[in-house]
Amino acid sequence: xxxxxxxxxxxxxxxxxxxxxxxxxxxxxxxxxxxxxxxxxxxxxxxxxxxxxxxxxxxxxxxxxxxxxxxxxxxxxxxxxxxxxxxxxxxxxxxxxxxxxxxxxxxxxxxxxxxxxxxxxxx
Numbered sequence: 564x565x566x567x568x569x570x571x572x573x574x575x576x577x578x579x580x581x582x583x584x585x586x587x588x589x590x591x592x593x594x595x596x597x598x599x600x601x602x603x604x605x606x607x608x609x610x611x612x613x614x615x616x617x618x619x620x621x622x623x624x625x626x627x628x629x630x631x632x633x634x635x636x637x638x639x640x641x642x643x644x645x646x647x648x649x650x651x652x653x654x655x656x657x658x659x660x661x662x663x664x665x666x667x668x669x670x671x672x673x674x675x676x677x678x679x680x681x682x683x684x685x686x
Contacts, residue, residue: 565609566609566610567609567610567611568604568606568610568611568612568613569610569611569612569613569631570612570613570614570615571612571613571614571615571623571625571672571674572615572616572617572623572672573614573615573616573623573671573672574616574623574671574672575616575671576601576603576614576616578671579603579614579616579670579671579672580594580603580605580614582650582670582671583605583612583614583670584605585648586641586644586645586648586650586668587633587676588607589605589606589607589612590605590606590607591603591604591605592604592605592606592611599617599618600615600616600617600618601615601616601617602614602615602616612631623672623673623674625672625673625674625675627675629674629675630667630674630675630676630677631674631675631676631677632665632676632677632678632679633676633677633678633679634679634680634681635678635679635680636680637680638656638664638665638666638678638679638680639656641678641680642656642666642678645668645678650668650669651668651669652666652667652668653666653667653668653669653675654666654667658682661682662681662682663679663680663681663682664679664680664682665677665678665679665680666678
């Protein structure tokens with residue numbers, strides 16, 4: 564069994580797509596209307612994100628218990644980009660062990676996003 568996608572109902576599809584393409588660097592794989600819904604799939608590789616928006620405005624409720632993690636090559640470059648774009652930062656970068664650094668931000672809908680840099684140790 565493969566994990567195909569995770570779905571997030573969003574308030575503004577264009578704003579959400581811009582966040583996930585500009586900041587997270589995902590690609591829009593497909594975007595289409597389905598009755599009163601507009602749906603976009605974004606991703607790279609196997610697992611995708613499905614963003615759903617209705618014709619009626621709705622409040623997204625993501626809570627604080629769920630987050631999506633995305634690996635980057637440079638935590639410092641990504642942190643600078645996030646600050647430059649004025650994105651809400653939940654935590655400064657920190658390193659809980661010798662192998663990983665990360666920080667948290669929020670997407671335009673309040674979804675917690677963990678930006679992760681895995682560190683390769685040279686022996």
